[in-house]
Amino acid sequence: MSDPITVDAATAIDFFADGGFYQFPSINFRTPNVFAMVAFIGDLVLKVPAPAWTEDFEKYAVHEVRDAVNPCVRPADTIETARGVQSALAGFPEFQTLFAADPHASHFLVVHKLQHQRLRHAHLVNVPEARFILLKRRRLGVFSTVSPAIVQERSRGTALLAMFDDVRNEIRNEWRHCLPTIRSILNRLIDSGLRDHLNWFIANFIFDGETGILSYVDSKPSFLFARSGNERNIDGLRKWFGCA
Numbered sequence: 001m002s003d004p005i006t007v008d009a010a011t012a013i014d015f016f017a018d019g020g021f022y023q024f025p026s027i028n029f030r031t032p033n034v035f036a037m038v039a040f041i042g043d044l045v046l047k048v049p050a051p052a053w054t055e056d057f058e059k060y061a062v063h064e065v066r067d068a069v070n071p072c073v074r075p076a077d078t079i080e081t082a083r084g085v086q087s088a089l090a091g092f093p094e095f096q097t098l099f100a101a102d103p104h105a106s107h108f109l110v111v112h113k114l115q116h117q118r119l120r121h122a123h124l125v126n127v128p129e130a131r132f133i134l135l136k137r138r139r140l141g142v143f144s145t146v147s148p149a150i151v152q153e154r155s156r157g158t159a160l161l162a163m164f165d166d167v168r169n170e171i172r173n174e175w176r177h178c179l180p181t182i183r184s185i186l187n188r189l190i191d192s193g194l195r196d197h198l199n200w201f202i203a204n205f206i207f208d209g210e211t212g213i214l215s216y217v218d219s220k221p222s223f224l225f226a227r228s229g230n231e232r233n234i235d236g237l238r239k240w241f242g243c244a
């Protein structure tokens with residue numbers, strides 16, 4: 001069998017297939033975020049889960065832990081748990097082969113694919129195209145699994161976080177003319193069924209001033225983050241962007 005293709009050889013998202021195997025890239029990852037190690041490859045973004053992401057996935061989707069003190073936005077649905085993954089797989093035959101080889105990695109990928117579909121099918125915000133893959137690395141001449149990973153199309157524009165002037169505690173002057181557009185999209189999202197499926201951290205939203213398109217780039221389902229922090233982030237966005 002030929003070697004798996006290296007991720008950094010990719011030029012477009014269609015290079016990747018869900019459930020496929022690829023070689024770990026040779027490029028450097030940016031300083032890790034809390035959950036994801038992120039690498040930008042041309043017009044693509046590669047996200048490899050940092051320990052916090054895999055450990056929390058194990059905690060909430062495999063062991064189905066529920067935190068009493070600081071609960072997550074919601075518990076994992078049965079279809080998202082290790083008990084339910086078989087029924088999820090019925091809708092995603094492209095992960096079947098992978099499941100036989102690595103049930104944990106394919107459970108992780110299928111659940112994140114479900115989250116991606118949930119967001120895309122709502123048509124309320126731009127959600128970049130993504131593929132859900134497995135990374136392998138050659139050790140002692142043999143390819144072994146390193147990690148599940150997500151490849152996304154890169155959203156061009158400015159993160160809402162970068163529009164915020166934290167010295168003056170307000171949106172920078174040069175972005176003020178975009179406030180009505182951003183506000184109306186955020187209002188629509190806050191009032192929608194997606195409210196409890198988004199991570200409202202301000203850095204997860206990217207606005208393209210030329211097209212007026214707002215993108216949401218975070219990949220995590222909402223059983224992986226706390227409701228209290230998420231509500232605080234909604235309040236912050238409402239305040240800074242003047243939402244209803």
Ligand SMILES: Nc1ncnc2c1ncn2[C@@H]1O[C@H](COP(=O)(O)OP(=O)(O)OP(=O)(O)O)[C@@H](O)[C@H]1O
Nearest residue numbers: 033034035036045152153154155203204217218219
């Ligand atoms: N598709 C994308 N296009 C452009 N930028 C992106 C994309 N995906 C991620 N980023 C950038 O990388 C950051 C981290 O990605 P992501 O939110 O998926 O990881 P995370 O671990 O949840 O990060 P954090 O802990 O900061 O929320 C994003 O806040 C965004 O600035």
Ligand SMILES: [Mg+2]
Nearest residue numbers: 201203204218
């Ligand atoms: Mg994020």
